[in-house]
Amino acid sequence: MKFSATIKALGLTAAVALAPMTASGAQAAGTLTTAVAIDPGSWDPIDTFLVDWSSAANNIFDGLTARGADMKLKPGLATSWEFLDNNSRIRFKLRQNVKFHNGEPFNAEAVKFTFDRLLGEEGRKGPQQSNYNSIDHVEVVDDSTVDFVMKQPDPVLLTKLAGYGGMIVPPKYIQEKGDAYFNMNPVGTGPFKFAEYTPKVSLTLEAFPEHWGGAPKLDKVVTRFISEANTQVAELQAGRIDVATLIPFGLAPTVEKSPNLSLISITGPTVVALRLNTKEGITKDVNVRKALIMGIDRDAIIKAVLLGHAKPIASFQSDLSFGYDPSMKPLPFDLAKAKQMLQQAKVPAGAPVRIDFRGNDATFREVAQAAAGFLQALGLKPSLQPHEPPVLLNDIIPNGKTGEAWHNAWGGWTFDYDNTAYLMYHSGEKWNPYDNDPKLNALLEKQRTMYDVKEREKVLQEIARYVADQALEIPLYNQNTLYGVNKRVKNFDAPSDRRFRFTETTVE
């Protein structure tokens, strides 16, 4: 390379000393490289809630249940399950002849150990325990059967067992090596095994040919940590990463236009709304709230700001979420009608509408500006108030100090409307500073005790309709998940929640 002479001339030879730190360099055949924003710092399933953890670690570990890229629940390390004793006990039949990467056998003891650890002392220190508090304890029935004894019903539990804290860990390995060692040298039963981890730089996994689901088709999966979106896109364009997970909407056309890349834009878990202050201000009146919804052209915002990579929503959930009702339609954009409704509600011209939002969200800043434009056209006086996210999330919202409207973006990895609705609308919840509606509370509580899937879905849909009827928020859009993918990648089953599983993927 002709540059090498220049480099030496510049006195950069000292850098050669760092050559052993090389993460991937040129890609060997059979190596797939991805990039995520954050290094979770620990690979122990009970230590984190970060999606970026799952993007990598979903390849190392298996849960009792699993979820495909289509988000459908399927058997994982458990082959079947049944509800016993009036739903207070769930019996799992376990897959046989499964081994951990270190050769340790997977069995009922491993499941018990995993959940004793998660629900005990060690789990208390991490953020995952609270997701599994509905479990009282796990009992071993025989080597390939376990019972989950429930403290309270949890209709979302099977979904939760497919990820994060519910991932099964090896008892002997952890007891011998300790938790700190396990953090940095994880062992699971998944299709790829841990090879190398350089904090803040990269994680390398190798194929585990003895995986119960068959050997993966790649030799290696490298996950690099790159927090700047522009840098991820540059690395993607330079052909040094195969899958980029951080594509801002504004850079989507750049990826689309690159001849060696393809842009994948699919429905994602994230929904965005402007929640409304139902206690004070002009938004106290339900008709005013409806007028605001009708006065903002959400389709125009999706087209102009999100470049079409989003869908309008009628309730605060995506169509992937359990509880979604396809028959529900958002209130239509109708400026004249909205103006008339404001007049009927005797809202004075120039009444203030303040929008509080997360100041670090560049996309939403543009969305808020567009929304403010529409509110101005209604004869109102909108203002935008950006905040530091921790301040907004820990002080302004929970203490009810917002203006008339506030920005709420919500993911929800369980794809179950309960995970959103309960936290958003039940009285006393952190995300609900304003409403105290006994009818809504009762509905929210009721669905949590139901195991009949169809019945529960009906209640969730009823909740969504009730919330829409009360116009507690201006539903804006369901954001797409964007991936930039190198065209040499084949059979990439793009998951909408970024929790990759590269079992079938190949590279040319």
Add this chain to the structure above:
Amino acid sequence: MAGFILKRLLQAVFVVLAVTLIVSFAIRLSGDPAIMLMGGGNVTEQDLQNIRQALGLERPFFVQYLDFLEGMITGDFGKSFMGGTPVSMLIANALPATLLLAFTSLIVSIVLSVPLGVYAAVNRGRWPDQMIRILSLVGLSFPNFWLAIMMVLLFSIVLGLLPPSGMEGPESFVMPALTMAIILTATNVRLVRTSMLETLSQQYIMVARSKGLRDRVVLYKHALRNSAIPLVTYIGLQFGGLIGGIVIIERVFNWPGMGTLAFDAISNRDYPVLQGTITVLALFIVLINLLVDIAYGLIDPRIRTE
């Protein structure tokens, strides 16, 4: 000299104490790390309590701070809130990366700015001087991140010559070091030029010239040595700013150094990592300034005897 160094060392201890105290206090005003760690999910107050207890956050601020100081003396900066990696290990990985980048940039900048500055001074008022001054103004006006992005666009995307990010060998150094060096050179060139002009007007230069010494000897042996003092001082002072600038450069180039570490620690409210990185950086800047003072003495014997 020994007394002088001792005095400076005591000052250094004071500076590091002050910096860590301010950082520890300020970051605790900025948000609850327990909430950052739990995410938005099904979190109860009890869960938050558990996390705070596990992280030792429920103890009074000064107890936490004293604990941190105690650890610092033994080189133990605690564990990252994100996953529990020891902070000393993170710093041990990141510090060499940052220092290597900082020193490379400094060296490149000196290699560029000294000859350019001397050349401009010698040709004072003529077109090479004008040109160098205009270029330095252009260099000063560039925001460094913009320059970085443009370089990536040109050298990585269009020409495909250099890796856009990461630290994977000599090629990785070219763009980040050059970006920093261009910014530094822009100021250093002006400094060398002014200092050189001042020296060239001194009597002893005229004496040297009238003795019939060759131009090259006069310039590089007599004049440059004397103009080096302000340059060395300035580079010492520049080091703090250099580290600050590197935070941005490291982010753009995803350089696995102290800047990236500090940046992530701020966004994650990771107190131990932030305290650790800032402390080490502060120690370093203090150390560099100490070295600058010693370098004075080596360049100019008059200072040694004072």
